Each structure stands twice: as structure tokens, then as C-alpha cells.
Amino acid sequence: MNNIQRLQARMVEAGCPALLVTHLANVQWLTGFTGSSGFVVLTTEQGVFVTDSRYAIQCQEQVRDLPTAVYANPVKLSDFLAQQARDLGLSQVAFEKNHVVYGTVEEWQAAFGDIALVPGDDLISALRMIKTPDEVARIRKACALADKCLEHVVRMIQPGVSERDLLLEIEFFFRRQGSKVSFEPIAVSGIRSARPHATASEKKLEVGDFVTLDLGCIVEGYISDITRTFVVGEASARHREMYDQVLKAENACVEALVVGANGREVDALARQILDEKGLAKYFGHGLGHGIGTLVHDAGRLSPTTDQPIEAGQVWTIEPGVYIEGFGGVRIEDDVLVTENGPERLTHFPRELMVLPA
Numbered sequence: 134m135n136n137i138q139r140l141q142a143r144m145v146e147a148g149c150p151a152l153l154v155t156h157l158a159n160v161q162w163l164t165g166f167t168g169s170s171g172f173v174v175l176t177t178e179q180g181v182f183v184t185d186s187r188y189a190i191q192c193q194e195q196v197r198d199l200p201t202a203v204y205a206n207p208v209k210l211s212d213f214l215a216q217q218a219r220d221l222g223l224s225q226v227a228f229e230k231n232h233v234v235y236g237t238v239e240e241w242q243a244a245f246g247d248i249a250l251v252p253g254d255d256l257i258s259a260l261r262m263i264k265t266p267d268e269v270a271r272i273r274k275a276c277a278l279a280d281k282c283l284e285h286v287v288r289m290i291q292p293g294v295s296e297r298d299l300l301l302e303i304e305f306f307f308r309r310q311g312s313k314v315s316f317e318p319i320a321v322s323g324i325r326s327a328r329p330h331a332t333a334s335e336k337k338l339e340v341g342d343f344v345t346l347d348l349g350c351i352v353e354g355y356i357s358d359i360t361r362t363f364v365v366g367e368a369s370a371r372h373r374e375m376y377d378q379v380l381k382a383e384n385a386c387v388e389a390l391v392v393g394a395n396g397r398e399v400d401a402l403a404r405q406i407l408d409e410k411g412l413a414k415y416f417g418h419g420l421g422h423g424i425g426t427l428v429h430d431a432g433r434l435s436p437t438t439d440q441p442i443e444a445g446q447v448w449t450i451e452p453g454v455y456i457e458g459f460g461g462v463r464i465e466d467d468v469l470v471t472e473n474g475p476e477r478l479t480h481f482p483r484e485l486m487v488l489p490a
């Protein structure tokens with residue numbers, strides 16, 4: 134079954150006769166389209182992909198499994214969508230209530246006239262979490278390229294190089310490979326590495342710094358997300374203790390990503406292992422998130438989410454310890470859940486690398 138058929142089956146189950154899909158990540162997931170403006174009007178049996186004239190040629194190449202309809206000035210999007218709905222013989226269409234702003238609904242309703250626009254529940258996120266083999270293949274490629282990026286950029290890590298130099302090199306690397314970053318890379322060092330999501334600064338690397346690089350790229354519409362932490366020059370006992378405990382938690386949590394587990398338990402395992410050294414209180418964020426077409430795709434591994442682990446999901450596992458005034462460690466891999474157990478998709482070495490000054 135392709136993703137359109139999977140959604141149509143879900144619509145039948147949910148008693149949803151027609152859906153207007155406007156969230157771009159969902160449109161991409163459904164059709165393969167990677168442009169910046171795309172819409173799908175879908176019934177349980179047919180549907181149409183809508184874009185504007187900028188993407189007339191691209192959509193012929195990319196959009197799978199649906200006819201395409203292209204509008205151009207002076208036609209307005211809302212009128213064109215309404216026309217598609219009329220052509221499909223609809224009397225009611227559900228819109229994605231979590232993704233459409235109120236003003237847009239008002240505008241569309243005026244254009245749709247007799248066709249009722251109703252707020253629709255999220256039918257797609259749960260489906261998106263279970264990847265098709267084709268999607269896994271794309272994520273695998275993105276992970277392989279992220280591994281290569283780390284291999285490339287790790288050679289630059291030495292005193293005097295700034296966080297921004299590292300950030301730029303990461304961006305250049307992916308661009309040179311015909312890819313691009315899936316989010317702004319994080320490159321932080323020394324006491325700044327205690328900020329899990331800081332922006333790279335002009336700070337130069339120094340001996341004794343932790344250096345955390347969190348990066349990923351997009352390949353064929355799918356993303357990767359990997360983090361490694363290094364030490365510059367010389368690692369102290371404190372560096373090693375923090376690092377080893379985060380690594381122990383990371384390894385154990387990857388192993389625990391088996392069909393039938395619950396994400397909340399996997400998250401708790403990380404905290405339990407960090408607490409062997411009194412470090413759990415320095416781990417504030419969740420253990421991981423789903424990835425796919427987005428870096429924060431559906432699904433969270435955290436203390437507050439009840440998340441069944443199922444085959445076909447792809448998760449990040451990213452425990453971290455962040456101590457203000459000293460520094461932070463995070464280690465993150467992307468992991469596919471299979472019937473035969475977890476499979477890491479990112480492979481850059483995880484053992485502590487102390488880079489010569």
C-alpha cells in the first residue's frame with residue numbers, strides 16, 4: 134500500500150469522507166512533492182494534488198499516485214481548491230485543524246460555498262510514524278551522509294577554530310553533496326556546550342573543551358539527525374565520567390527500542406542510568422523524537438508521553454547531561470525499530486574522541 138492508500142483506509146475507519154491536506158509535510162509524505170506550495174483534496178477513493186504554476190513541471194516528476202491540477206494568476210487558491218472539491222462531488226471536506234489558522238478557514242469557507250468545511254482530527258501523524266521501505270531507504274541515505282559530514286568536520290576540531298567555522302563547514306559540506314541541512318546545526322564548546330540548543334558563536338575552541346556537534350541533512354525529502362560530543366586536547370576524569378555515563382544510557386536505550394516497549398519506559402531507563410552517577414538532574418529534555426520528512430516528526434520519547442514502540446518507526450535516541458559552568462555531553466543516533474530488534478542508521482563512532490591540540 135502506498136501512503137495515499139494507507140490514509141484512505143484510515144479515513145474509512147474514522148468515518149471521514151473527504152480531507153483537505155494542507156500541512157506541507159503531510160502533502161510531501163502523501164505525494165513525494167518537495168516544493169513549497171502543495172495541497173491534496175482526498176476522498177476515500179480518489180483525490181487530486183494542487184499546486185501553482187511555479188511547480189507545474191516539478192509536480193509532474195514528483196507526484197506519485199494522484200492526478201495533478203495547477204493554477205496560475207489570476208485564479209485564487211481558495212477558488213481553485215473549491216473547484217476541485219466540486220469536481221469530486223463533495224458536500225463536506227475536513228481540514229487539518231491542527232495546521233490551519235482561523236482566517237484561512239474563513240476565507241476558504243467563503244469560496245467553498247455550499248461545501249461544508251469541518252475541523253478534522255489528525256489522521257496522518259500515526260501513519261507517518263510507520264515508515265514504508267522506500268522511506269527507510271531515504272532516511273538511511275540521509276544518515277549515511279550525516280556520518281560522512283562528521284568524518285569530514287571532525288578533522289577541523291582544534292584550538293583556535295570557532296564554533297561558527299564548524300557550523301559553516303557543516304553547511305558547506307552538505308551543500309557540496311547536493312543536500313542541505315535539515316535544521317540549523319548546533320556547534321557549541323566549553324561552557325557553552327551546557328546549552329543543549331545554543332546557536333554557534335564566535336567562541337574559539339580551547340584545550341579542555343567539550344565540543345558538541347548536532348547536525349543532519351535532507352536526502353530525497355527525508356532527514357537525519359546525529360549528535361556527537363568530543364574533547365579538545367585533554368580529557369579530565371570528570372569529562373570521562375560524564376561522557377561514559379551518557380554513552381552507557383544511549384547504548385542501553387537503543388537496545389531497549391524493541392517492539393512492544395513503551396517510549397516512557399525507554400526514557401526512564403536513560404534517567405535511571407544517568408542517576409547511577411547522580412547525573413539525571415542535568416538531563417532536562419526528552420530522550421528522543423520521531424524523524425521522517427521533518428526533524429521533529431510525530432512521536433516523542435519522554436516522561437510525559439505514552440508511546441508504544443512499533444516496527445517501522447524511526448527514532449532518535451539522544452540522552453544528554455548539561456552542567457552549567459562546566460559543559461555538556463549529548464550523544465544521538467537515529468534508530469529503526471524492526472521485528473528483529475533495533476537497528477542504528479547512524480554509525481559514526483561513539484567512543485569518546487579526544488582530539489589532539
Ligand code: ZN
Pocket residue numbers: 347348358359360465
Ligand atoms: Zn539532533
Ligand code: ZN
Pocket residue numbers: 358422449451465
Ligand atoms: Zn534530535
